[in-house]
Amino acid sequence: MKLIGIVGSNAAFSYNRLLLEFIAKTYKKSFEMEVLEITDIPLFNQSDDQTNSPEIQKFNKKIMAADGVIIATPEHNRTITPALNSIIEWLSFKIHPLDKKPVMIVGASWYDQGTSRSQLHLRQILEAPGVGAYVFPGNEFLLGEAKEAFDENNNIKDPGTVKFLGEMLDKFGRYVTIINELERPAKPVAAPEDLFATGKIDTTIEGVDMYAEDWVEQAAEKVNAAEGNDYVKLDRGVLTVDQLNHFLNSMPMELTFADSNNQFLYYNHMKPAEEMLASRTPGQAGNPLAKCHPESKHGSVQWVIQQLRSGASECISVNVPTHGPDKYVVHNYQAIRDYEGNYIGINEYIHDLKPTIDWYLQQTGQELVGSKTDSVSSATANDSTTDSVSSASQTNPVETIEATDSVSGASQNH
Known part of the structure; x- marks a missing residue:
């Protein structure tokens, strides 16, 4: 002072x-x-x-x-x-x-x-x-x-x-x-998120109904999108569209992309909806995020997006405990930015950490000690204030999403 x-x-x-x-x-x-x-x-x-x-x-x-x-x-x-x-x-x-x-x-x-x-x-x-x-x-x-x-x-x-x-x-x-x-000057209140994606950005495909079940097919035709054996030049690689699809579908996690206009554009279609950790269906691609979530969860979704868009957080992680004791499922919401650091959307990746934890213990010969210790972060299991993966507060608005995926909004027990 x-x-x-x-x-x-x-x-x-x-x-x-x-x-x-x-x-x-x-x-x-x-x-x-x-x-x-x-x-x-x-x-x-x-x-x-x-x-x-x-x-x-x-x-x-x-x-x-x-x-x-x-x-x-x-x-x-x-x-x-x-x-x-x-x-x-x-x-x-x-x-x-x-x-x-x-x-x-x-x-x-x-x-x-x-x-x-x-x-x-x-x-x-x-x-x-x-x-x-x-x-x-x-x-x-x-x-x-x-x-x-x-x-x-x-x-x-x-x-x-x-x-x-x-x-x-x-x-x-x-x-x-x-x-x-x-x-101290009050922090500016974040502008409300347009979860209905009524605006447009440079990459918005106009003239296609966002709610259409075949949005992907219509949008691809509208922009003459590359597909199949067409090559795509990436930062450090050249792949066909089919190779990109197979590559993303082989990831040991579920991936979702929503753009900065809050439109749900992609998920890696690796399994049927009923077998996914956060179920998604082909017809959801193209929907505004408001359509992907029950209205009661819109406030929590807004909070997540505002944290990432503003730079207050670059990644928000939360454990969703509704999959039973044999899994430790974590939803991660990662800000995506362009080369200049501008926010362009959310990469949500979801995975079950338990196989990795089990493999680590087997490889190192270590054991979990104590019935009150969380195997991931060593946080006390009955501590109601700390999320065991991200150390996020349990009163963090993302926690109110509970069994609902906060980006796609698909029910976990779908």
Whole structure:
């Protein structure tokens, strides 16, 4: 945490300067504090605008970059010094670095009454419109009889006073954290996903009904798509369409592709729907994602897509435990991006991890230990807060999909 300390006196010697220097060196493990002097600050005069002078801009930039401010004020004629008042005037004339900035007031005085009246006045000034500081409420540090309070090393002598000051600074640190969190700009709300794919992107095949059972055949004819023994040039290979199909169908997992327009375009048709971990049927290809999911799951589907589209997550993984104790099925939702990093869709890949786990244990001779240990992540099996594969929270919206595949929406018990 970075704080700025402002000495409220321009005198050559000031106990308030000693107080801020004591705070900076004694509590440096809790925060970093730079002490600023008001010695060279010109008297405020709006007819002679000094806003852009190096002296005023130094305060402006330092305060803007700081998490909070501590002002140590003396008391002159029951109020603050003209020099302190001038710097606050400059900082509320055309620039407003103290606006919504957490500020703590402290003060040292020659007499036993401390600086109670000047602190009260300073609080009123700082809270005035145009200044707008968030002054630390309900706490006052009044160092009376300051000429007797410091030892020869400029440390406060009384342990009780040091303890009280430390407690106040600890509370102020928490206050700064809370205020800055409250004032942090809200994250922009993600735009709702168009699950009905009513828009279009560069690769959208127009003029074909997305809901048609033979969408693949119609779309292929519309664009004169390569097929069969036609060759396709890939990044590092040349394959026929048939070879691509056989290659993708041989993958030891179920693959699904939905584009950035939220249209379900492809799955590797490796098994009949009833034998798949997440059943799909040929007629689903081409459907908008809204058609692939029950309406009650649309909110969860939106959340997954927004996480991937925004870059908040590159992959979301979740175990679907409805396949029985002999399987450990994981659904992975991986963002697909082009060469420039732009989101172009979702690669959902689903596989049963248990054969891999069994093979690993057999090869290494290791065994699972303990009835409460998850064999994949060693997470406690009865821990309701952690997903054993992705460590995703169980309250993560993707979990509400339960037995429904969150991209294709096909029921697991189809």
